[in-house]
Amino acid sequence: MPFKASILTLYPDMFPGHLGLALAGRALERGDWGIEAVQIRDFAEDKHRSVDDTPSGGGAGMVLRPDVLARAIDSIADDGRPRLLMSPRGRPLTQERVRQLAAGEGVVIVCGRFEGVDQRVIDARQLEEVSIGDYILSGGEPAALTLLDAVVRILPGVMGNQLSGVHESFEGGLLEHPQYTRPQVFEGREIPEVLTSGNHAAIEKWRHEQAVKLTRERRPDLLPDQPVTK
Numbered sequence: 001m002p003f004k005a006s007i008l009t010l011y012p013d014m015f016p017g018h019l020g021l022a023l024a025g026r027a028l029e030r031g032d033w034g035i036e037a038v039q040i041r042d043f044a045e046d047k048h049r050s051v052d053d054t055p056s057g058g059g060a061g062m063v064l065r066p067d068v069l070a071r072a073i074d075s076i077a078d079d080g081r082p083r084l085l086m087s088p089r090g091r092p093l094t095q096e097r098v099r100q101l102a103a104g105e106g107v108v109i110v111c112g113r114f115e116g117v118d119q120r121v122i123d124a125r126q127l128e129e130v131s132i133g134d135y136i137l138s139g140g141e142p143a144a145l146t147l148l149d150a151v152v153r154i155l156p157g158v159m160g161n162q163l164s165g166v167h168e169s170f171e172g173g174l175l176e177h178p179q180y181t182r183p184q185v186f187e188g189r190e191i192p193e194v195l196t197s198g199n200h201a202a203i204e205k206w207r208h209e210q211a212v213k214l215t216r217e218r219r220p221d222l223l224p225d226q227p228v229t230k
């Protein structure tokens, strides 16, 4: 069974978005993965088809109603796929979680809007809150597309050159080494000599050293075993 994403959203037209293009788009056409966007509003039952209401206790904005959202979630067969809620309060997304998700059957993703989602539906449907970073988006849709982008590109057969997944940032707990390509000289700057030496052992060593150096400078938090000097 290919990986399947079911997205609950008030803006189904945002999907597949950029994932309908390039390598992910070709893989989608081939059926290597699948996506369905479910309109939450279709599960509203009052005559105005309202999906939101004012926050209990007062305050600005609107909150997604738990009953409408629960019906939308329940319309998707519970086949064991993880049910995620895109949320700035969630656990920050990591490449490790992306790999776990890509190894599974797929995902169900709830996209919040307004001030967010009634807490009771998060609890009752055991939604796993996932954040894509410490900033606030206007809705969960771009966050869902970001998560799916990261997952889909590592699904079997999606990336042309499978090897290019191996040395990337985070995969070995390090940021990636700098990359170069022709021309040999760009505005007076040369490609580091070792990279054009043909000495593969030396190239590997240089790349590893560069990766460690960059990670130490920019993301010492990724090097838990190394003493960090501040």
Ligand code: SAH
Pocket (backbone or CB within 6 Å): 085, 086, 087, 088, 089, 110, 111, 112, 113, 114, 115, 116, 117, 130, 131, 132, 133, 134, 135, 136, 137, 138, 139, 140, 141, 143
């Ligand atoms: N009032 C909320 C923010 C609501 S933003 C708060 O302060 O926590 C509206 C919706 O956008 C959220 O329900 C969520 O689905 C999505 N969203 C916003 N920022 C996000 C982030 N950093 N990661 C994932 N989803 C996010």
